[in-house]
Amino acid sequence: SAMNGVLWPQPQKVIRSAEAFTLPRSGFRIEHGPGSAAGANCSVLQNAFRRYYLLILPRRVGVNHVKSSRKSLLRLLVSVKTAKHCAEYPNLGDSEAYHLVVQQENATLTADNVWGALRGLETFSQLVSEANDGSLIVNKTIIDDFPRFSHRGLLLDTSRHFLPLYILFQNLDAMSYNKFNVLHWHIVDDPSFPYQSVMFPELSNKGAYNPATHIYTQMDVAAVNEYARLRGIRVVPEFDTPGHVQSWNKGQPGLLTKCYAGTKPTGSYGPVNPVLNSTYNFMKRFFTEISHVFHDHYIHLGGDEVDFSCWRSNPVIKDFMAKMKFGTVYRKLESFYIKRILDIVTANKKGYLVWQEVFDNNVTLGPDALIHVWKIHQYQSELSNITAAGFSTLVSAHWYINHDDNWKNWTEYYLSDPQNFTGSEAQKKLVVGGEACIWGEYVDATNIMHRLWPRASAVAERLWSDGSVNNTTKAYPRLASHRCRMLMRGIPAQPLFVGFCEQEYT
Numbered sequence: 001s002a003m004n005g006v007l008w009p010q011p012q013k014v015i016r017s018a019e020a021f022t023l024p025r026s027g028f029r030i031e032h033g034p035g036s037a038a039g040a041n042c043s044v045l046q047n048a049f050r051r052y053y054l055l056i057l058p059r060r061v062g063v064n065h066v067k068s069s070r071k072s073l074l075r076l077l078v079s080v081k082t083a084k085h086c087a088e089y090p091n092l093g094d095s096e097a098y099h100l101v102v103q104q105e106n107a108t109l110t111a112d113n114v115w116g117a118l119r120g121l122e123t124f125s126q127l128v129s130e131a132n133d134g135s136l137i138v139n140k141t142i143i144d145d146f147p148r149f150s151h152r153g154l155l156l157d158t159s160r161h162f163l164p165l166y167i168l169f170q171n172l173d174a175m176s177y178n179k180f181n182v183l184h185w186h187i188v189d190d191p192s193f194p195y196q197s198v199m200f201p202e203l204s205n206k207g208a209y210n211p212a213t214h215i216y217t218q219m220d221v222a223a224v225n226e227y228a229r230l231r232g233i234r235v236v237p238e239f240d241t242p243g244h245v246q247s248w249n250k251g252q253p254g255l256l257t258k259c260y261a262g263t264k265p266t267g268s269y270g271p272v273n274p275v276l277n278s279t280y281n282f283m284k285r286f287f288t289e290i291s292h293v294f295h296d297h298y299i300h301l302g303g304d305e306v307d308f309s310c311w312r313s314n315p316v317i318k319d320f321m322a323k324m325k326f327g328t329v330y331r332k333l334e335s336f337y338i339k340r341i342l343d344i345v346t347a348n349k350k351g352y353l354v355w356q357e358v359f360d361n362n363v364t365l366g367p368d369a370l371i372h373v374w375k376i377h378q379y380q381s382e383l384s385n386i387t388a389a390g391f392s393t394l395v396s397a398h399w400y401i402n403h404d405d406n407w408k409n410w411t412e413y414y415l416s417d418p419q420n421f422t423g424s425e426a427q428k429k430l431v432v433g434g435e436a437c438i439w440g441e442y443v444d445a446t447n448i449m450h451r452l453w454p455r456a457s458a459v460a461e462r463l464w465s466d467g468s469v470n471n472t473t474k475a476y477p478r479l480a481s482h483r484c485r486m487l488m489r490g491i492p493a494q495p496l497f498v499g500f501c502e503q504e505y506t
């Protein structure tokens with residue numbers, strides 16, 4: 001059944017015994033443990049206790065209260081060593097370790113901090129299974145768990161198609177069921193600018209598909225930030241420049257490069273114009289706003305797929321190239337631009353992620369830059385080069401879920417290992433994790449959920465579990481059961497293959 005005790009992602013260490021406890025439908029409680037540093041004023045835990053109580057004991061009226069011979073499990077006691085993060089946001093590198101013991105009437109969950117407690121609550125909720133007499137049971141279990149990688153992300157693209165808030169929330173729920181901990185919000189791009197800026201409202205007024213409906217107001221962004229925080233999920237916004245910026249054009253005239261054919265403008269616009277002071281004045285004010293609206297230490301600055309043809313055609317830019325002695329090497333102009341954006345972001349005391357082209361084009365990067373590898377072509381040598389240069393990196397190559405919607409490739413995602421490249425142990429340690437990406441060209445609210453889930457779950461286990469957990473034959477039945485559980489929890493995850501879920505349409 002969907003409630004059948006299958007754990008996904010696979011914890012590091014699990015000792016399970018056949019003896020089982022009954023979880024009484026009334027009387028079971030999730031509470032703060034006696035020695036916990038957190039108490040009733042810890043928003044993250046208070047919300048999580050209620051959320052998981054309802055996931056474990058959904059209102060299923062009419063289930064007969066059978067007398068069972070097993071002992072009852074009455075309490076899950078949750079203890080954290082520090083309450084430091086109760087009112088804060090998660091950070092890259094925060095511990096998510098936890099220890100879960102179910103072997104007497106009081107189960108205990110201990111963790112360094114609230115994020116580990118959230119991961120342990122998810123695991124506990126997965127341990128609960130439904131006996132055929134309808135009672136809920138939990139086996140005697142001892143679990144010691146922590147993630148292999150600290151950055152386990154999902155990229156959502158809200159520009160190619162707008163995604164309504166409820167879709168963002170539903171994905172944050174699904175992410176928490178899979179222990180993902182980063183929402184990479186690729187919020188704007190060429191086709192539309194849905195982010196409603198405080199400083200530059202014209203950007204969405206002129207750049208959104210519909211400025212009245214297809215926008216994210218400041219309240220919406222705050223709601224996403226809080227919904228994510230309560231699930232221990234970081235929200236990393238991406239404002240991709242100098243390419244992928246067509247939608248910025250009408251809202252910020254003069255920002256983009258005018259393209260020319262000979263001496264005449266063609267009427268089309270290209271990357272951000274990197275030679276004007278007005279560009280950097282705008283970017284400074286814009287990214288200062290972004291630094292306050294989003295709470296994560298990191299901002300993703302993009303830097304992918306810059307087409308130089310427009311820059312080559314523009315007379316003012318040609319003069320600048322000559323003045324800077326860049327010759328006709330337009331990667332130098334791109335690097336000049338990116339470097340100044342990095343300086344703006346660093347001045348705001350923020351860290352940054354950039355797509356791999358920024359590294360490939362020899363931009364001078366700060367020591368804590370995170371380089372995001374996405375091209376499948378020679379991605380292993382790319383990872384060797386980046387880590388040999390001493391930079392931290394994360395991987396999305398092989399994890400572009402937007403590609404052909406075919407059930408087979410969950411195995412491809414599952415078998416792709418972020419540390420599968422030539423390098424020293426020190427280089428391997430520079431891999432902070434990875435992200436599954438679902439780009440929006442062919443994806444919107446009508447198909448994102450089933451296209452993403454359960455295939456993204458394969459990435460979730462790759463990023464959380466030990467690298468040795470990589471047998472697709474063993475994983476398939478577990479993933480099929482995990483998919484049924486997601487279905488039970490309201491995530492319309494598509495089937496992997498022939499089969500059924502006990503509660504698929506009830």
Ligand SMILES: CC(=O)N[C@H]1NC[C@H](CO)[C@H](O)[C@@H]1O
Pocket residue numbers: 304305355374400402439
């Ligand atoms: C970093 C990156 O992936 N850039 C583009 N590459 C192709 C994708 C679709 O598969 C998207 O169009 C995306 O914007």
